Amino acid sequence: MTANPVRRKTLAMRPWDWAFPPRPVAHREVLSALPDPPTDRPPLLMVHGIAHGAWCFGENWVPAAARAGWPAYALSLRGHAGSGGARHLRRTLMRDYVHDVMQTITELPEPPVLIGHSMGALIAQLVADRYPLRGLVLLTPAPLHSAMGDLVAIARDRPADLGRALVGRTLSMEPDILFEGLDPATARAYSDRTGTESPLVQWELLLRRRVGPVRCPVLVIGTPGDRLVRPADVERTAESYGVEPVWFPGMGHDVMLDAGWDRVLDTVLAFAADLPAWGTAAVR
């Protein structure tokens, strides 16, 4: 465990948050499905990645998790899918997204297991830095240690896409980038549902973030053939939490939609079922 020499130190001073709090957004889309009859399991809150929306979890995971006995919620970040704020998307920062997730969390009856995908997984890690989650699940996560390596990989793989990002356009969400196992029509349909991303947030993915110790259990999931987040970065993220990533070969970046999503969800639910009661987790 030498790859991440950064010591995590508690960060109490957040002067920019106090001086320039994120602006509220008029409407937040939250999809949900609750188990019937109710159970005493903690809620699962899912946060999507670049240019996606709550729908990517709403397709399969939210209803399936509820059927399995878990209160399941998925949020659309501001400027995405059914949430407000599209007009201000070009001025939106990562901290605005963190704010949206925090607002959603405080509306839940108890601390959730937070599930973040890709950019949403970076947001989830920033949330874990300020809020005592029950558990943290990172799906093909954008790294805290800067996505520069991923950008270089993208530049080699598809130079045109890098050019688009450089001029502030959204990274390509073509079907072959997101999926490996879906039939072409379904893959195309999902790809067509993706929208635009804030250019500033895309740039922010390249920053290196400093965070404090995370005290909740963490699960990291990756796919070996991922075309957006390099497996090496997934590994490094997992290592920084002292865990081994769980790999799903044969799947694309969008593990909640690609063929095999149910196996990934099973892994997540098994992790969640094993979580210690709130407050008894060991110090990391």
Next chain:
Amino acid sequence: MVGAGPHGLAALKALLQNGIEADGFERESDVGGNWNFGADNSRVYESTHLISSKPFTQYPDFPMPDSYPDYPSHRQVKEYFRRYADHFGLRARIRFSSDVVDAVPVDDGRAWDVTARDRGTGVETTYRYAGLVVANGHNWSPKRPAYPGIEDFRGKVIHSADYKDADVLRGRRVLVVGAGNTGCDVAVEAAQNATHTWHSTRRGYYYNPKYLTGRPSDQVADGLLALRVPLAVRRVLFSASLRFAVGDLTSFGLKKPDHKFFETHPIVNQQLVYYVSHGDITPVDDVERFDADGAVFTDGSRADVDLVVLCTGYLVSVPFLQHEWLNWDDDHPQLFLQMFTPRFDNLVVTGLIQPDSGQWTLAHWQGVLAARVAEALRRHPSTARAFLSRAGAEAGRRYSAGAQYKDSTRHYYEVAHQDYLRALQDAIRELEAPA
């Protein structure tokens, strides 16, 4: 854990979150402390709104809803604390209507015997704990100066502790004593409801507006701090903005401040000067004595009044603990980081602070520090002992960010919020990195 106000809740949550078994005691039937309007110990009144805006006031891990305004009302604040308690499952860990009447160290100070009286049945029960966290608040025990002649005064005298709404002011000639935030609020309400209002203050103050450049003024101040603008420059900027917006206060008959900006607890009140300028409030000197019909002031002037509202502040009171255990000196405890007594490792006070901004970000981190100390005492006792051994030497140290506070009981607990928070952060990091 004694008290389920903002500080008690944060401490209880931090302890539980770190796997430390803890119970709370609260004499009222609900959480919220000072913000539990109508409770014996609550000192908010019908019209109370926060004077600090949301970002620093709220708990950092539980932001207030976006639907709340910049300065929420006491009702919204209470609702906020209830949701916090429910969200983190704290209610089940609190004994409500349970008044802690006594706490004594036993077993050579390794444990505390805490006696609580059930307010319904009057039955007293004693429980044993390995540690004690005191969060009973310091804004409830009224400070009443002894004025000569007050027993001859035929009108009514109340303390702001008993002030709940403007009804008592209606149609009366009212003297408001004291220019804390409560005193200024009450003076403004009196101006709107009473026949006439006199406002007696010991010194001149800066009356800060709630907004500057369209943004809550504490956020503007925090912006300057984020940019590391030095104290002298911030003083100039803030004095200049007041001079530009309001001008020389003495031209309204108000006293000239006898101190520099940031040397007293900030008063946030935009309306006081307005009512003074409209003649509804007459600013007067310090009260020298009372007589049958009213008050005589130090400059020899007098006012005939029939109601006096003493907004003269509150005293710290921890009736269930002996003073020496809290390293008490004169009328306040001398503590390390305003939390730890040199006398015991397992006795912590939270909430004995008065920040120049919102309070619950500090409440949160005080709670985290209390939990880290408890955890370190168990897992790395040498780190914990090294930390706590400084309690004696550093007891009573002030966190004023360079300003010299005006000496008065009111400022014993004053802290510059960012200076103090940085000290808490350093302490937490020290305990996180066992040698």
